[in-house]
Amino acid sequence: MTSYVSVSDLIRREAPGNPLLCFSPGSIKKRVEQFLAHFPGETGWAVKSNPHPLVVRAVVDAGIRTFDVASRHEIDLILRHCPSATLHFNHPVKAPEDIVYAWHSAAIRSFAIDCPEELEKIDAVLDGAGDTARRDTVLTIRFRNTRPTGTGNYCFDEKFGAHASKAVDLLRFADSLGYRTGLTFHPGSQNRDPESYATLIDLARSIAAESFAQGTAALAHINVGGGFPCSYPGGLEPALKIYLAAIGKAASSIACPLICEPGRAMVAESANLLARINLRRKDDPRLYINEGIYGSFMETPFVDFQPPVQAYSADGTPFPEAGPCDDFQIWGATCDSLDRLRKPVSLPSAIATGDFIEFGMMGAYTNATATRFNGIEPAELIAVTEITSWPTGTTTATQSHCE
Structure with missing residues (x-):
């Protein structure tokens, strides 16, 4: 199995079109x-x-x-x-x-x-x-x-x-x-x-x-x-x-x-989900990603917690910690209008179609509960040496951004 040094390394080498669970x-x-x-x-x-x-x-x-x-x-x-x-x-x-x-x-x-x-x-x-x-x-x-x-x-x-x-x-x-x-x-x-x-x-x-x-x-x-x-x-x-x-x-x-x-x-902390933004409309606070509640986000409609995030540009460069951010509604990959994250996510204002979001702490009840609804394949688990970690006591949804 191919192994990657980091999430940035994975994006640069593969530009993945499907969601991936980065496992360390x-x-x-x-x-x-x-x-x-x-x-x-x-x-x-x-x-x-x-x-x-x-x-x-x-x-x-x-x-x-x-x-x-x-x-x-x-x-x-x-x-x-x-x-x-x-x-x-x-x-x-x-x-x-x-x-x-x-x-x-x-x-x-x-x-x-x-x-x-x-x-x-x-x-x-x-x-x-x-x-x-x-x-x-x-x-x-x-x-x-x-x-x-x-x-x-x-x-x-x-x-x-x-x-x-x-x-x-x-x-x-x-x-x-x-x-x-x-x-x-x-x-x-x-x-x-x-x-x-x-x-x-x-x-x-x-x-x-x-x-x-x-x-x-x-x-x-x-x-x-x-x-x-x-x-x-x-x-x-x-x-x-x-x-x-x-x-x-x-x-x-x-x-x-x-x-x-x-x-x-x-x-839970052993895997982070890497998802690509398939669409961001101009002046629109909605992001459409290639994963959703019929895949790795099955739990999100039912619980009051949501994973932390780290954003990357299409070439794998992490967005800087400082900079303007907006709250975005995340919509899933299927055509079902139920397919969205319950809570908005704060991300860099400049994030665009083709960029990536790394969702942290996704090693439990993700691939274990994923479906193939709409013919969309579940996220594959791949080996990544170093994934983003978030310190205990994180109080915002985007510890790496918008501070």
Whole structure:
């Protein structure tokens, strides 16, 4: 695979007509090192955030050996790159045939559930597998937050999770059948409240105490999920170390191992999107680019964060930091009028057709969710040694411009 020194080098050499995700794995290594050094338990990774083989390879090379998978495809992907991986099938609603494949072919022994019906699906697969099959398998009960704080951009509890009393019933039911058990929760993507993890760990402790005389000592693990945030422009996210410290303090009250499974926090900063401006009309605050919400910007209609930007001229020269800027409405590549970024973007006033915009922190939930609507191909992931980075605490959408 061709590698480029920088985004400017890429533009000069290729003048790309299609959007590209410029991937540099160094940030993945740094994030993994942070989690491994300071999370008080086992650090996994949510594969759904970016299943590209280059990203998976970088995560494995950085030292991750535990993975949250949600389908047969993700199972096979991880086992190709890391045959010795520990896999947790933590999608609360699994296709029956995927359960069969996971247990019998991939030797997965950890499954998340949030209702008796899902437990019964798994139990039917294990029926006849031998006396030790259930004791070798962990059923992790996903429970919901009884006091939602609204700190995440996605409320996962709307779709999954048992109420605390039902979680108690499920733990006891699974235990009575001979399974080992655990507990898990998800505080919401891009969570801005470090203490919410401590609150939910405490709720897990209470659920375990009501379920078993040994309390959390009876559990195989508590999985605190993901939701660890990235510092997008204008956001109020505390530093990662504050989250890990809050979890560490709460961990002193439990007697079983902890697991986390960050997705976005692990890979978002590893890739920036390079998009070309296909049209700027004269005296018009609209820019039409070759990427959009049916590609790498799927999230933008639903969340309150937006990536930082760096502008380049058509020959790859970065626009100077100082200079006049305007707010532009960014429209996507398809013919759909829904295809636009929700918030305006401040860019150099002189930006024109054929120039480029580098959108930062686009390594998560971009190529993973892209479509081919209108026959437009998703952005290709390519290796770039040095991509633009933005400092934590950036407060404007264009840290490189208009200051």
